[in-house]
Amino acid sequence: MTTLTDELPEKIRKRSGKLLVPHITLAHGGGGKAMRDLIDDVFIGAFGNPTLNTLEDQARVPLAELARLGDRLAMTTDSYVVDPIFFPGGDIGKLAICGTVNDLAVGGATPLYLTCAVIIEEGMPVETLRRIVDSMAETAQAAGVNIITGDTKVVGHGCCDKIFINTTGIGVIRQGHQLGANRARPGDRILVNGYLGDHGAAILNARGDMHLVSPIESDCAALHGLISVLLAAAPGTRFIRDATRGGMASVLNEIAEASACGIEIIEAATPIRREVKGFCEILGLDPLYLANEGKLVAVVPEAEAATALSALRAHPLGQEAADIGAVLANGRAGRVHMQTVFGGRRIVDMLVGEQLPRIC
Amino acid sequence: MKYVDEYRDPAKADTLIKEITRLANPLCAQRGRPVYVMEVCGGHTHSIFRYGIENMLPPSVELIHGPGCPVCVLPIGRVDDCVAIAEHENAIMTTFGDAMRVPGSKCSLLQAKSLGADVRMVYSPLDALKIARSNPDKEVVFFGLGFETTMPSTALTILKAEAEGIDNFSLFCNHITIIPTIKAVLDSEDFQVDGFLGPGHVSMVIGTRPYDFIADHYRRPVVISGFEPLDILQSLWMVLKQLDSGNPCIENQYSRVVPEDGNRAALQAINRVFELRPFFEWRGLGSIDHSGVQLNARYAAYDAEKKFALPSIAIADPKSCQCGEVLKGVIKPWQCKVYGKACTPQTPMGALMVSSEGACAAYYQYGIGPRTVVDSQPVGEHAL
Ligand code: SF4
Numbered sequence: 045m046t047t048l049t050d051e052l053p054e055k056i057r058k059r060s061g062k063l064l065v066p067h068i069t070l071a072h073g074g075g076g077k078a079m080r081d082l083i084d085d086v087f088i089g090a091f092g093n094p095t096l097n098t099l100e101d102q103a104r105v106p107l108a109e110l111a112r113l114g115d116r117l118a119m120t121t122d123s124y125v126v127d128p129i130f131f132p133g134g135d136i137g138k139l140a141i142c143g144t145v146n147d148l149a150v151g152g153a154t155p156l157y158l159t160c161a162v163i164i165e166e167g168m169p170v171e172t173l174r175r176i177v178d179s180m181a182e183t184a185q186a187a188g189v190n191i192i193t194g195d196t197k198v199v200g201h202g203c204c205d206k207i208f209i210n211t212t213g214i215g216v217i218r219q220g221h222q223l224g225a226n227r228a229r230p231g232d233r234i235l236v237n238g239y240l241g242d243h244g245a246a247i248l249n250a251r252g253d254m255h256l257v258s259p260i261e262s263d264c265a266a267l268h269g270l271i272s273v274l275l276a277a278a279p280g281t282r283f284i285r286d287a288t289r290g291g292m293a294s295v296l297n298e299i300a301e302a303s304a305c306g307i308e309i310i311e312a313a314t315p316i317r318r319e320v321k322g323f324c325e326i327l328g329l330d331p332l333y334l335a336n337e338g339k340l341v342a343v344v345p346e347a348e349a350a351t352a353l354s355a356l357r358a359h360p361l362g363q364e365a366a367d368i369g370a371v372l373a374n375g376r377a378g379r380v381h382m383q384t385v386f387g388g389r390r391i392v393d394m395l396v397g398e399q400l401p402r403i404c
Numbered sequence: 405m406k407y408v409d410e411y412r413d414p415a416k417a418d419t420l421i422k423e424i425t426r427l428a429n430p431l432c433a434q435r436g437r438p439v440y441v442m443e444v445c446g447g448h449t450h451s452i453f454r455y456g457i458e459n460m461l462p463p464s465v466e467l468i469h470g471p472g473c474p475v476c477v478l479p480i481g482r483v484d485d486c487v488a489i490a491e492h493e494n495a496i497m498t499t500f501g502d503a504m505r506v507p508g509s510k511c512s513l514l515q516a517k518s519l520g521a522d523v524r525m526v527y528s529p530l531d532a533l534k535i536a537r538s539n540p541d542k543e544v545v546f547f548g549l550g551f552e553t554t555m556p557s558t559a560l561t562i563l564k565a566e567a568e569g570i571d572n573f574s575l576f577c578n579h580i581t582i583i584p585t586i587k588a589v590l591d592s593e594d595f596q597v598d599g600f601l602g603p604g605h606v607s608m609v610i611g612t613r614p615y616d617f618i619a620d621h622y623r624r625p626v627v628i629s630g631f632e633p634l635d636i637l638q639s640l641w642m643v644l645k646q647l648d649s650g651n652p653c654i655e656n657q658y659s660r661v662v663p664e665d666g667n668r669a670a671l672q673a674i675n676r677v678f679e680l681r682p683f684f685e686w687r688g689l690g691s692i693d694h695s696g697v698q699l700n701a702r703y704a705a706y707d708a709e710k711k712f713a714l715p716s717i718a719i720a721d722p723k724s725c726q727c728g729e730v731l732k733g734v735i736k737p738w739q740c741k742v743y744g745k746a747c748t749p750q751t752p753m754g755a756l757m758v759s760s761e762g763a764c765a766a767y768y769q770y771g772i773g774p775r776t777v778v779d780s781q782p783v784g785e786h787a788l
Contacts, residue, residue, distance in 0.1 A: 327527075328450070328502075386633045387414035388456020393769045 068168045073198030083196060086174055090181035091160070095192040103192035105157065105214070114216035118153035120144060121212040129176065129206055131250040133242070133261030136209055137180035139337060142266045144213040145187045146286040149268035150340060152223050152275060153215030158184060161195040163208040176207065187266040189213070221275060225302035227282040230373035233349035234309060235342045237270060237356050238364035239263070240292050241320045244334030249323065260319050265338030270361045277355030278348035286340050290395050293332040295341045296380045297394045299371075306375015309392070311385045314368045332382075333395045343371065411632030417460070420637040425462040427644035431598075432464035439465045440596055441643055442733055444586060445603035446473030446761030447631050453770040455633040465644070468597055468733030469763035471585055471689060474550045474578075475502050476755040476762040477731070479685045480719040482578055483508035486547050489576060489712050490521040496539060497523045498532035499547035502759045507752055509719050513547070529561035529575075536565070536573035545708045549578040553605040555697070556670035559677045562699065562706050576708040577698050580684060582606050583614050584695035588686075590622050594734040599643040601636065602628035604658045609674075611666030612656050619652040630658040677703045685718060687755050688728030727754035730763055737764040744768060 063085045071078040088097060095103050110117065122143050129136040141158065148155040160180065164173065184191055242263040249260055267286060275281055285295045292314075300307045316331045324331045338361065344352045349367060356362035375381065380392040431439045443449060449469045452458055458467060471477050487508050490497035497513065504513040504525060517523035522542075526532050529546045536544035548558040558575060565573045582603060589597065602615055607628045615626045625646035629639035639657040646652050656662055677699055684696025699707045721727060725747075726740040737743050737756065747753040749765050756762035 330454075382456075384455045384633075385412050385414065386455040386457070386460075387417050388458075388460045388633075390453060390456040390459075390770045 063170050066170055068164050068166055068170060068173060068198055070166050070198050070200065073164070073196060079196065086170070086177050087160075087194060087196070090174075090177045091184070091191040091194075093190045093192065095190065096194070100193075103157065103159070105192070110156075110216050113154060113156075114218040116153075116217040118148050118151050118215045118217050119213070120147040120151075121210065122147060123208060123210040125205065125208050126247065127205055128247075128250050129172075131262055132246050132259050134264035134337070135176055135179050136207060137176035137178075138183045138264050140209040140211045141180050141183040141187060141189070142264050142337060143288070144211040145189060145266040145268055146337075146340075148213045148215035149266075149271045150223070150284040150286050151215075151217065152221035152271075152284075153217045154272075155187065155189050155213055155215040155266075155268050157214045158189050158191045159193050159195075159210075159212040160191050161197075161210040163197045163199055163204050165204045165206050166198055166201050168206060173207070176209075180209075183266065187268065220279075223281065223283050225283050225285070225299050228299050228303035228305055228307075228343045228371045229282070229345070230305060230371050231346045232282060232343045232371040233346055233367050234296070234307065234369045234371070235344055235349065235353060235356065235365060235367055236287075236292065236315065237267075237340050237342075237359075237362040238338075238366075239315045239317045239320070240287070240336060240339055241316055241324070241331035241334035242339075243337040244291065245320045245323045245331070247335070248327070248329075260317070260323065263336055263338035265361055267338060267340055267361060270356065270359045271340070273355050273359050273362075274342060274352055278342075278344045278352035280345045280348050281342055281352070282345065283343040284340050286338075287336045289335050291331070291333040291335060292339070292341055293330070293380070293392045294395055296392065297378075299341075299343060300380050301378045303371070304377040306372040306377060307369060307380045308372055308375060308383065309369030309380070310383045312383075313366055315364050315366050329399050332392060333399050346370075411630070411634040412455075413634065416634055417637055420634070420641055421460055421462070424465060424637065424641050424644060427641070427648050428462055428464040431644065431647055435598075438463060439598050439644065439647065440468050440733060441465065441599050441601060441640060442468040442470040442589070442597040443601040443629070443636075444470040444472040444582065445601070445606065446476070446759065447605060448601055448603070448629065448636060449473070449763060449766055450761050451631050451633060451636055453766040456770075457633055457636060461640075465640070467640075469730075469766070470589060470600075470733065471686070471731040472551070472582075472603055473756075473759050473761040474554075474580060475506055475759040476727070477580070477686045477689065478503075478506055478549060478578060478755060479687045480507070480509050480721065481685070481715075481717050483512065484510065484719065485709075485714040485716055486576055487511060487513060487516045487521070488715055489545050489708060490516050490523050492543070492712060494541075494543050495522065495712075496535060496542050496544045497521065497547060498526045498529075498535060498544060499523075500527075500549075501525050502761075503547060503549055505752075506755055506758050529558050530564070533561050533565055533570065533573055536570050537568075540572055542572060543711065544573050545576050545712075546573070547576045547578070549580075551580055551582050551603070551606045552609040552674070553603075555579045555674050555678070556609060556667070559670075559673035562677045562703055563673060565706060566703070571705065574706050574708040574711050575699060577678075577696075579678070579697050580686075580695055581680075581697065582610070584692050585686070585689075586615075586618065588689060588692045588695070589732055590618065590624070592732050594729070594732055597624070597733055599625040599647060599652070600627070601639050601643065602626045602654075604628060604630050604635075604662060607656075607658065607662045607666070609667050609670045612654050612662065612664050615654045619654055623652050625652040625655070627655045628658050628662050630661065687721065688725075688731045690728070722753055725754045727756050727764075730754075730756055737767040740764070
């Protein structure tokens with residue numbers, strides 16, 4: 045992993061020691077000593093790296109180093125407001141890192157630096173905050189990215205829901221990679237890296253009170269490693285997108301629309317866990333629209349599809365990867381169809397609003 | 405899921421389709437139009453679209469999507485009443501997910517929520533009771549709707565509230581019953597339906613006997629059907645066999661779940677707390693006698709309509725709205741003047757565009773326009 049310059053003054057301020065109170069109060073956002081304690085103890089303690097430790101108002105990144113890695117800068121930002129903040133398979137902190145890393149990686153970028161801004165509701169137990177921040181630090185470290193600047197705000201009770209996190213990411217795109225939804229061509233294959241809908245089902249399950257026999261875990265994961273494997277195996281890859289909110293169905297519709305092609309997927313080839321299928325049956329939801337946090341949809345030229353698939357399957361995050369369909373030569377432009385397991389054919393449209401459980 | 409996969413076998417489907425075609429073709433030739441089979445229940449409509457069943461059928465048989473989605477048939481005035489309760493400072497309104505999006509004359513519950521009303525989605529009325537227990541200073545109202553399928557759980561919740569002495573809980577009751585509805589469709593002047601796929605979940609509660617009059621009096625076949633795609637095809641085949649033999653009766657394809665006599669405990673709970681309303685307004689169908697229920701005098705303390713002052717204004721559907729004709733199978737969704745133009749799932753004018761079980765939303769989501777094979781054959785004489 046790239047290290048940051050040491051030209052910057054090593055101005056690590058004297059630590060003020062541990063946060064002693066059990067809960068976050070408005071004082072921790074007030075700019076005074078309490079806030080310093082919070083930042084030093086919780087954030088610097090977990091994220092610490094030479095750039096962040098200087099506590100300057102901005103992070104400074106040497107351009108030469110970026111230029112060495114590629115020819116374009118990629119930048120993305122996302123805010124995370126998930127409820128509940130801890131769920132099977134992850135938490136809001138892990139999500140905030142993985143989500144932004146993935147948003148960079150799907151564009152073909154190597155993720156390098158993140159910023160982290162948190163809005164905390166007063167009254168949050170310090171221990172809870174610590175758990176979230178530690179999870180962020182661990183995920184960032186595993187993903188090989190540094191958190192180099194940030195911001196902390198505390199708002200009154202009821203003004204936000206426990207904690208909101210924004211992460212902005214910067215990465216660099218290596219020369220030669222050109223990805224775009226409009227680049228899909230008839231004959232291209234549609235690949236996914238595994239079971240769809242796990243995250244959405246896990247969150248709904250954790251939120252509701254469905255008491256499932258086998259709990260569903262979120263698939264929350266950083267995909268940059270998998271994506272570089274994919275791009276190495278299939279350099280002609282046209283487009284990659286992580287299928288987050290709106291699920292796979294929304295990504296496919298975007299591709300169909302941007303490329304003015306039809307798309308057909310095969311239900312029988314589409315990997316969805318039994319538990320998720322069952323969960324959706326009960327609630328009347330469609331797993332194709334459920335959110336994912338560790339799943340991507342890739343459009344790969346037919347000639348490279350087989351190599352791409354085996355490369356994906358060789359990676360721990362792609363073991364259940366599947367070729368689920370194709371871009372059609374004769375399909376209706378902008379339309380996504382599905383061959384149902386039952387032998388029928390139906391349209392898979394954009395989702396309207398939020399998926400709401402049916403009444404019966 | 406092994407259990408479920410059994411009902412999704414494409415090879416079996418193929419055999420059934422061939423049988424359906426063999427039976428339907430001569431019946432269609434006799435009538436000079438396709439055989440019209442109505443699935444009364446929204447759950448069936450959903451499965452039909454989800455598995456692409458409509459497109460697998462021969463042009464000689466056509467499915468009509470009936471009034472079986474309780475969300476779709478809720479009149480605007482009732483939604484307005486519900487919003488009025490939700491806007492009450494001291495109230496927490498609770499209901500099922502898809503009920504939150506039905507448009508009232510001003511707004512839906514979802515919109516009211518965004519404007520500050522305390523509206524919460526629950527998976528069961530018991531969750532609503534739980535909310536009441538933990539918010540003793542609030543009045544928690546459950547917006548109950550649905551046919552006999554959801555009625556028992558509402559009834560049991562009321563009984564539980566009584567047993568536990570929870571008095572900050574009430575029901576805004578919009579439960580409806582299926583039989584008068586089918587009767588209304590049968591009595592409709594535009595009526596042309598040849599047979600019915602009977603609702604599986606409702607029948608689990610009421611059994612099969614209440615449908616007898618349909619075969620006896622109206623001479624139409626009814627097959628109570630499950631919700632898996634093979635269930636639906638098999639039921640359709642059974643309806644056609646009956647039509648072919650000219651001997652209509654009530655058959656139970658879903659016998660693995662539906663007992664002939666229904667569920668006694670569920671019926672008891674329903675009978676204990678509910679009584680029939682003299683009449684109840686349906687969206688698109690007008691008022692149908694004895695088609696809705698309300699809490700009886702003994703449980704009046706749990707009746708939100710008595711606890712809150714409600715506007716209770718009957719509001720007509722927009723003029724251009726043809727939900728009623730679609731519900732009765734007189735026209736197909738795409739034949740409605742505003743379908744896909746003024747009325748889309750983002751901007752539903754009629755309730756059929758709201759729930760995923762509504763025929764219009766299903767048509768819109770799963771494929772706009774007529775089946776090519778029946779392009780020139782509108783369903784009813786009153787079609788556009
Ligand atoms: S298109 Fe809209 S207004 Fe027309 S019948 Fe359907 S829901 Fe009703």
